[in-house]
Amino acid sequence: MAVSNIFKCNICGYKVVTSGHHESYRDGHGNRRPYGHPSPTSFEALVYGIKGFSARKYCFNCDQVKDIIVSELEKPAEYWNDFQNIPCKTFDPACEECNGNLYSELTGLICPRCNEGIFESELTGFS
Ligand SMILES: [Zn+2]
Numbered sequence: 001m002a003v004s005n006i007f008k009c010n011i012c013g014y015k016v017v018t019s020g021h022h023e024s025y026r027d028g029h030g031n032r033r034p035y036g037h038p039s040p041t042s043f044e045a046l047v048y049g050i051k052g053f054s055a056r057k058y059c060f061n062c063d064q065v066k067d068i069i070v071s072e073l074e075k076p077a078e079y080w081n082d083f084q085n086i087p088c089k090t091f092d093p094a095c096e097e098c099n100g101n102l103y104s105e106l107t108g109l110i111c112p113r114c115n116e117g118i119f120e121s122e123l124t125g126f127s
């Protein structure tokens with residue numbers, strides 16, 4: 001299930017949206033693609049099965065939200081709730097570009113745009 005978190009700077013109003021976890025699969029070429037939730041968005045997704053989960057996390061150095069893999073299953077899961085029975089590796093990756101930490105929770109952190117305000121949690125959405 002994917003949860004979106006919206007953070008807003010209390011001084012300049014800069015907004016950052018992070019989210020996760022998103023089901024994904026690997027196609028025949030090994031490329032990661034969104035699987036869809038709760039059911040697969042394509043026949044191809046259905047055939048390959050859920051292979052892992054991605055998240056969108058924020059890098060302060062790059063001032064960008066990065067789409068990264070946070071866990072990968074040992075074998076593809078056929079159904080969206082089947083993955084709980086399959087061993088999985090989890091990752092806590094750093095930013096690919098600057099090697100900085102990635103954040104999904106920004107509450108209380110200082111805004112990189114104005115260097116003055118702090119992020120407040122504005123809204124949480126489920127999808
Ligand atoms: Zn700000």
Ligand SMILES: [Zn+2]
Nearest residue numbers: 059062095098
């Ligand atoms: Zn970065």
